[in-house]
Amino acid sequence: MKKVLVLDDSISWRIFLKKSLEQYGYDVEVAENGLEGINKFFDFLPDIIISDYVMPQMNGVHLCRFIRSYAAFSNVGIIILTGANESINEFWAKKSGANMFLRKDADPEELMNKIKEFIEDGNYSIEWTREFHKFRMEPFRELVDILEESLKMEVIKSSILNLVEKMDDEEHIMREIYLILEEFFNFENAFFMLISTSFGRMYSFSKDKNYSCSVLKDFLFSNFKKPTTPSEWIIKGMYDDAVSKVPDNYSVFNIEYNKIEQGLILFENVKNEHNMVYVMNMISETLGILFKTLNNFYDYKTAAENDGLTGLLNKKNILDKLKEFLITFRRKNYPLSIAMIDIDDFKKINDTYGHVTGDKVLKNIATIINSEMRENDFAGRFGGEEFLILMPGTSCIEAKKALERILESVRNYNWKDLGINLPVTFSAGVACNYQNKSATIFINTADKLLYRAKKKGKNRIIIEEE
CATH class of the missing domain: 3.30.70.270 (Reverse transcriptase/Diguanylate cyclase domain)
Incomplete structure (x- = not known):
C-alpha cells in the first residue's frame, strides 16, 4: 500500500485530499504547515508527498528542497499544488526537486485522476529507506531547527567538496573524510574503496586491528553490486597478512553517482547506528560527486600518461x-x-x-x-x-x-x-x-x-x- 503525506493549511483541502486518496486505497497522513509536515515525513516515511505551495512557516518549494537534500529520499514522489492566484518562478520550479505542479482551480475529478495516475505510474517509493532506521529520533520544534539542520548539512557537504583541491593526494582526502565522520558517530575502523577502469584504490584506517590486504580487498570488492574491474590496484594503510578473517560487525555504504557505483565505505563496530545512517544518507550524494571526480582524475591521468593499447607508460x-x-x-x-x-x-x-x-x-x-x-x-x-x-x-x-x-x-x-x-x-x-x-x-x-x-x-x- 502506497503511503501519501498531504500538507495543506486549508482544512477543507486536507479533508478532500485525504478522503479521496483513502478511497483509492492509499495510507494517508496529513499536516497543516511545513514544520509539522517535515516531522510527519520523518515519522511516516511516505512514498508520495502532496504539498500546498503557500503554507505557514515553510512553503512547498522550501520543504521539497529540504527533503531532496537527503539522497535517500531522491525517489519520493512530490506534487506541489498552487492556487489560482499563485505563481511560481520558473527557475525555482525547475530547481525545486518537485516532480509535478498542479493547479487547485482545476476540476476536482480531473485533479484527482492526475494525482492517481502520478502515484500509480511513477514508480515512486521510499522502500530503500525502510530497511534502515528512521532518520530523526527527535522532531523539529521550531523553524529555526530546520534552518540549523540545513546549515549543518551545507557546511559538511562544502567541507567534503572543498577536498577536491587536494585531488592529487587521494590518501589525504580519504583521511580527512575519515576525520569528518568521526565527529558525528563513533566507530572502531573504516575502510574505503574506490574503483575506476584504470585503478582500484583501498584505504584502511584501523584503530585496533588489521586484516590481510588481499582478504580485505576481496571482501570489500564483493560488496559492490555491479563493480567495474580495475586494471591495477593501489593499496594504502596498515595490514596483517597473517589474519585470514574478515570484519563481522560492520555497515557498508555504496557510494554512487547517477546510480553508478564509484566506491564504498565500510564501518566496523559502530557505536551509534542511528547517527551513522542519518549522516551517511545526508552526505552520500556529495560523496558520490567527490568519488566520481577522483575516479575521473585517475582515468584521465592514466589516459594522458599511458599507451592506449598496452596500458604501459607512453x-x-x-x-x-x-x-x-x-x-x-x-x-x-x-x-x-x-x-x-x-x-x-x-x-x-x-x-x-x-x-x-x-x-x-x-x-x-x-x-x-x-x-x-x-x-x-x-x-x-x-x-x-x-x-x-x-x-x-x-x-x-x-x-x-x-x-x-x-x-x-x-x-x-x-x-x-x-x-x-x-x-x-x-x-x-x-x-x-x-x-x-x-x-x-x-x-x-x-x-x-x-x-x-x-x-x-x-x-x-x-x-x-x-
Missing part, C-alpha cells in the same frame, strides 16, 4: 621518468639499468595473422612485462613493437636475470590461443653505464645492444658488460 612519460632517474641517481651514484626490447619478427606476425592479432600480441607481452617486473621498475611502449624498461638500483647482470624471466614467460605463453603457430620471442639490449650520458645517448646504447642481439640470432638479451 613514450613521453617513460622518457620523463628516465630523465628524473638520471638527475637523482647521478648525485648518489646509484646503479641504474635500462632495457630496450623489440618483438622478434613482429612484421611477419602482422602480415600472417593481421593487425588485430598483432595488437593482441603487444597487449599480452605488455601484460607479461607488467606481471614480471619488480615493484620499483617502470615499463613503457617506446614505439611500434619496442618497449623501454627502467630498472633503478639494478646492475646489468641483475637486469639481465629479470629480463630472462620475462623472456621465458613470453616463450612459454600459449600463443595458439590467439591462433598463432609461429614462435613469439623478443630481443633486448641492456645498458647500465649512464654517467655523463644524456637520456638519448643512454637509450641509444641500449638500442645498439638490442641490434647486436638481433644480429646474433634474436630471442636473446645482450648486456653492456658483455
Whole structure:
C-alpha cells in the first residue's frame, strides 16, 4: 500500500485530499504547515508527498528542497499544488526537486485522476529507506531547527567538496573524510574503496586491528553490486597478512553517482547506528560527486600518461621518468639499468595473422612485462613493437636475470590461443653505464645492444658488460 503525506493549511483541502486518496486505497497522513509536515515525513516515511505551495512557516518549494537534500529520499514522489492566484518562478520550479505542479482551480475529478495516475505510474517509493532506521529520533520544534539542520548539512557537504583541491593526494582526502565522520558517530575502523577502469584504490584506517590486504580487498570488492574491474590496484594503510578473517560487525555504504557505483565505505563496530545512517544518507550524494571526480582524475591521468593499447607508460612519460632517474641517481651514484626490447619478427606476425592479432600480441607481452617486473621498475611502449624498461638500483647482470624471466614467460605463453603457430620471442639490449650520458645517448646504447642481439640470432638479451 502506497503511503501519501498531504500538507495543506486549508482544512477543507486536507479533508478532500485525504478522503479521496483513502478511497483509492492509499495510507494517508496529513499536516497543516511545513514544520509539522517535515516531522510527519520523518515519522511516516511516505512514498508520495502532496504539498500546498503557500503554507505557514515553510512553503512547498522550501520543504521539497529540504527533503531532496537527503539522497535517500531522491525517489519520493512530490506534487506541489498552487492556487489560482499563485505563481511560481520558473527557475525555482525547475530547481525545486518537485516532480509535478498542479493547479487547485482545476476540476476536482480531473485533479484527482492526475494525482492517481502520478502515484500509480511513477514508480515512486521510499522502500530503500525502510530497511534502515528512521532518520530523526527527535522532531523539529521550531523553524529555526530546520534552518540549523540545513546549515549543518551545507557546511559538511562544502567541507567534503572543498577536498577536491587536494585531488592529487587521494590518501589525504580519504583521511580527512575519515576525520569528518568521526565527529558525528563513533566507530572502531573504516575502510574505503574506490574503483575506476584504470585503478582500484583501498584505504584502511584501523584503530585496533588489521586484516590481510588481499582478504580485505576481496571482501570489500564483493560488496559492490555491479563493480567495474580495475586494471591495477593501489593499496594504502596498515595490514596483517597473517589474519585470514574478515570484519563481522560492520555497515557498508555504496557510494554512487547517477546510480553508478564509484566506491564504498565500510564501518566496523559502530557505536551509534542511528547517527551513522542519518549522516551517511545526508552526505552520500556529495560523496558520490567527490568519488566520481577522483575516479575521473585517475582515468584521465592514466589516459594522458599511458599507451592506449598496452596500458604501459607512453613514450613521453617513460622518457620523463628516465630523465628524473638520471638527475637523482647521478648525485648518489646509484646503479641504474635500462632495457630496450623489440618483438622478434613482429612484421611477419602482422602480415600472417593481421593487425588485430598483432595488437593482441603487444597487449599480452605488455601484460607479461607488467606481471614480471619488480615493484620499483617502470615499463613503457617506446614505439611500434619496442618497449623501454627502467630498472633503478639494478646492475646489468641483475637486469639481465629479470629480463630472462620475462623472456621465458613470453616463450612459454600459449600463443595458439590467439591462433598463432609461429614462435613469439623478443630481443633486448641492456645498458647500465649512464654517467655523463644524456637520456638519448643512454637509450641509444641500449638500442645498439638490442641490434647486436638481433644480429646474433634474436630471442636473446645482450648486456653492456658483455
